Amino acid sequence: MVEVRVPRGRIDKRQAIVDAAFRVFARQGYEQASVQDIAEEAGVSKQTVYNHFQDKQAVFSAAMAATADAVLADNLAAVERLRDPGPDLRAALNETAFGLLKICCDPRSSALRSLTYAQLTRFPDLLEVVQGRLASGLGPAMADRLARLALAGELRPCDPERAAEQFLALLTAPVETRSRMGTRKLPEDDVKAVAEAAVDTFLRAYGTR
Amino acid sequence: MVEVRVPRGRIDKRQAIVDAAFRVFARQGYEQASVQDIAEEAGVSKQTVYNHFQDKQAVFSAAMAATADAVLADNLAAVERLRDPGPDLRAALNETAFGLLKICCDPRSSALRSLTYAQLTRFPDLLEVVQGRLASGLGPAMADRLARLALAGELRPCDPERAAEQFLALLTAPVETRSRMGTRKLPEDDVKAVAEAAVDTFLRAYGTR
DNA sequence: ACCATACTGGACTCATGAGTCCATGTGGAG
DNA sequence: CTCCACATGGACTCATGAGTCCAGTATGGT
Numbered sequence: 001m002v003e004v005r006v007p008r009g010r011i012d013k014r015q016a017i018v019d020a021a022f023r024v025f026a027r028q029g030y031e032q033a034s035v036q037d038i039a040e041e042a043g044v045s046k047q048t049v050y051n052h053f054q055d056k057q058a059v060f061s062a063a064m065a066a067t068a069d070a071v072l073a074d075n076l077a078a079v080e081r082l083r084d085p086g087p088d089l090r091a092a093l094n095e096t097a098f099g100l101l102k103i104c105c106d107p108r109s110s111a112l113r114s115l116t117y118a119q120l121t122r123f124p125d126l127l128e129v130v131q132g133r134l135a136s137g138l139g140p141a142m143a144d145r146l147a148r149l150a151l152a153g154e155l156r157p158c159d160p161e162r163a164a165e166q167f168l169a170l171l172t173a174p175v176e177t178r179s180r181m182g183t184r185k186l187p188e189d190d191v192k193a194v195a196e197a198a199v200d201t202f203l204r205a206y207g208t209r
Numbered sequence: 210m211v212e213v214r215v216p217r218g219r220i221d222k223r224q225a226i227v228d229a230a231f232r233v234f235a236r237q238g239y240e241q242a243s244v245q246d247i248a249e250e251a252g253v254s255k256q257t258v259y260n261h262f263q264d265k266q267a268v269f270s271a272a273m274a275a276t277a278d279a280v281l282a283d284n285l286a287a288v289e290r291l292r293d294p295g296p297d298l299r300a301a302l303n304e305t306a307f308g309l310l311k312i313c314c315d316p317r318s319s320a321l322r323s324l325t326y327a328q329l330t331r332f333p334d335l336l337e338v339v340q341g342r343l344a345s346g347l348g349p350a351m352a353d354r355l356a357r358l359a360l361a362g363e364l365r366p367c368d369p370e371r372a373a374e375q376f377l378a379l380l381t382a383p384v385e386t387r388s389r390m391g392t393r394k395l396p397e398d399d400v401k402a403v404a405e406a407a408v409d410t411f412l413r414a415y416g417t418r
Numbered sequence: 419a420c421c422a423t424a425c426t427g428g429a430c431t432c433a434t435g436a437g438t439c440c441a442t443g444t445g446g447a448g
Numbered sequence: 449c450t451c452c453a454c455a456t457g458g459a460c461t462c463a464t465g466a467g468t469c470c471a472g473t474a475t476g477g478t
Contacts, residue, residue, distance in 0.1 A: 118327030
């Protein structure tokens with residue numbers, strides 16, 4: 001262990017701790033990650049962690065919330081692609097789908113899902129923190145875009161919430177299965193194939209003839 | 210705590226332990242469940258647990274494997290409904306879909322997913338034990354049924370593996386989201402609605418005109 | 419009836435990790 | 449320059465739980 005001499009100081013230790021915590025939790029899981037591990041990963045002493053957070057659980061919550069925010073932001077950015085779809089709807093959907101799947105396959109995103117699942121029984125309020133941000137953010141945003149497309153006659157008239165739910169289902173579930181719950185990384189080509197298959201089925205069901 | 214005097218004996222303690230273990234793990238998670246808890250739930254002494262299993266991890270593996278087998282069997286039974294679909298294909302698909310979703314919503318099934326996700330990093334071979342049985346069992350079985358239907362002209366010609374993957378995606382992902390990863394139980398009507406929506410979209414994409 | 423086998427419970431060791439305390443160092447604001 | 453708020457690390461307490469050991473007890477096959 002070669003220690004890099006990092007300048008002491010009261011900079012953004014807190015942020016460093018939050019970032020490091022998520023990395024450690026992602027690698028080792030909640031119970032296996034000791035506060036000491038987190039402190040070391042952050043280049044900080046254990047006591048400093050306790051200066052910023054009440055206890056281990058508070059560190060965990062903060063790390064999960066921050067990551068959920070980041071992942072949601074990425075997802076929303078991908079959906080924005082549909083705001084101005086251009087002449088080729090299929091191409092726009094394909095790009096959006098591929099963008100969403102790349103985020104979904106990212107280790108950060110996988111770890112977020114894993115950790116949420118894992119700690120549900122212990123921290124029920126994790127749902128508000130994580131799922132509350134993701135599902136309650138992404139679904140409606142997608143539904144908004146699809147509603148506009150339907151109104152513009154690009155899709156057949158339909159319930160946009162249901163369409164959004166199914167579009168996302170066609171994307172995420174196959175990737176989740178194929179990547180073995182995020183444990184093996186899918187080849188880019190597979191991801192593209194899933195995206196195109198999803199868009200194809202979606203357009204058959206919701207497209208205008 | 211009123212202790213029921215249970216007759217001692219070398220009956221199927223092992224089975225009792227496996228069953229009890231899954232219940233305890235489902236309630237408390239792997240790390241939170243102590244071997245003592247499991248022994249008490251099984252009405253057995255801690256030492257007896259260690260008579261039958263090498264260590265806590267072995268108990269866990271056995272419990273997960275047994276549950277995965279049971280859940281897979283239920284799933285396969287539901288898919289069997291499609292072997293003789295009868296004149297009304299939509300009705301047959303609806304029944305199958307609803308059957309699959311009821312299993313999927315069952316606490317046992319939810320706990321199985323939760324625990325698998327949670328312990329992935331620690332026990333990578335859990336994938337072979339659990340996912341290996343479920344995904345590798347259900348997907349192909351579904352694909353078989355769909356292939357027959359396509360051959361009989363009930364569905365348009367298509368890749369049955371892809372169709373099966375998407376059919377299952379349309380079922381499970383929405384339920385997973387709506388039930389908040391299995392933490393709140395969905396009203397029967399919601400489950401039925403998801404099933405019918407999935408079948409509707411599936412038939413629009415894969416049905417014959 | 420007998421004996422091997424399995425079950426019991428309770429005491430034991432041992433490792434681990436959360437959270438606290440404190441004496442000491444250090445950077446930046448005034 | 450001088451505080452002061454924050455950072456450090458190392459030692460400490462305390463609780464918990466895995467896994468072992470053993471002496472005593474019930475069971476079922478023969």
